[in-house]
Amino acid sequence: MSYRIILTIFLLTLQILYAQEDEFKDIVVLLEGNRVVGKITEILPGEQVTIQTRAGSTFTFKTNQIKTILRYGIPGAIDFTKSTNETIKKTQQLPPPKVDSSKAQTDKPAKPKVVWDQTPKRSTPQKYYEPVVESTDEPKFRINVEGGYSYRTAEVSGNVPADFKSYIEKLKSGYNIAANFTYFFGEEYGICFHFSRFMTSNSVDGVVVYDIETGNILGVGKMENNISIAMYGVGLAQRKFLSESILLYASGILGLATYSDDWKLPNKSVEIEGSAFALSGLVGLDFKLDPNWAAGLDILYLLGTVSNFKVNGKTADLGKESLNRFDVNIGLKYFFY
Numbered sequence: 001m002s003y004r005i006i007l008t009i010f011l012l013t014l015q016i017l018y019a020q021e022d023e024f025k026d027i028v029v030l031l032e033g034n035r036v037v038g039k040i041t042e043i044l045p046g047e048q049v050t051i052q053t054r055a056g057s058t059f060t061f062k063t064n065q066i067k068t069i070l071r072y073g074i075p076g077a078i079d080f081t082k083s084t085n086e087t088i089k090k091t092q093q094l095p096p097p098k099v100d101s102s103k104a105q106t107d108k109p110a111k112p113k114v115v116w117d118q119t120p121k122r123s124t125p126q127k128y129y130e131p132v133v134e135s136t137d138e139p140k141f142r143i144n145v146e147g148g149y150s151y152r153t154a155e156v157s158g159n160v161p162a163d164f165k166s167y168i169e170k171l172k173s174g175y176n177i178a179a180n181f182t183y184f185f186g187e188e189y190g191i192c193f194h195f196s197r198f199m200t201s202n203s204v205d206g207v208v209v210y211d212i213e214t215g216n217i218l219g220v221g222k223m224e225n226n227i228s229i230a231m232y233g234v235g236l237a238q239r240k241f242l243s244e245s246i247l248l249y250a251s252g253i254l255g256l257a258t259y260s261d262d263w264k265l266p267n268k269s270v271e272i273e274g275s276a277f278a279l280s281g282l283v284g285l286d287f288k289l290d291p292n293w294a295a296g297l298d299i300l301y302l303l304g305t306v307s308n309f310k311v312n313g314k315t316a317d318l319g320k321e322s323l324n325r326f327d328v329n330i331g332l333k334y335f336f337y
Contacts, residue, residue: 146331
């Protein structure tokens, strides 16, 4: 059932990522050979071309800086090294304005205007282009530090005595801290390195420990469990700009999970340890505060099962322990190039 949950999360993520057609694949090629990838929002023949990157920055180039432009989904390229009249002939023209026959024919005819984006007002450029190579104005690095609520989804075993079921149920809830470092090798895809640590504890007084064979009481007092589950992993990440200030982030991570339970009884202490391969999937939203900082909300689901344990350093057969859990976190993200 847990595997179906995480599969559903990934499918929903992919549906969101590709729900809208990617409009940021126009290319402006400059005379010196550099290119800027984004969405062309305005073309003024003989004057300038404006392009907006996926990250939301706007660049405006004079026509004498441009070699060609390529429109995504439109075959052929517009060559800006030729005359303006030749360029206009190869592009879409608006119908010529109606001429009033009552006026003198000495009036100059209206100049055809190329319009790619039906914007009522002429866009105001934010800045002029400074030469870079293959610039898309998107940061290549993302550092994320976060924390929040966690809930382990496995059911309590039927072998647990009824008096202790509520005690075990409380150990399913806890909190986590996490850190994630991502390097984007393209506009959308990257590789990420992940660390997270789940922690929970519970205690109860009046516990009686006795010898099963003799029935003798070995101790009376407090029982306490301190459980932690850590994961170290690497995986693939994907991002998509939903707007200039909102970024959708998703990743799938494979790694090693470690389980530790410091179990204290009235008469002794027991250290239970184990490890297993684990898989986690994350979906989150980053809300940019400025070009480098963002606040975000992430949802993570972890899958894993420990079957090999050590009790006080010695191998023991304790059955299987599910590590499956949900994390709901808030955190800060830092972006840089």
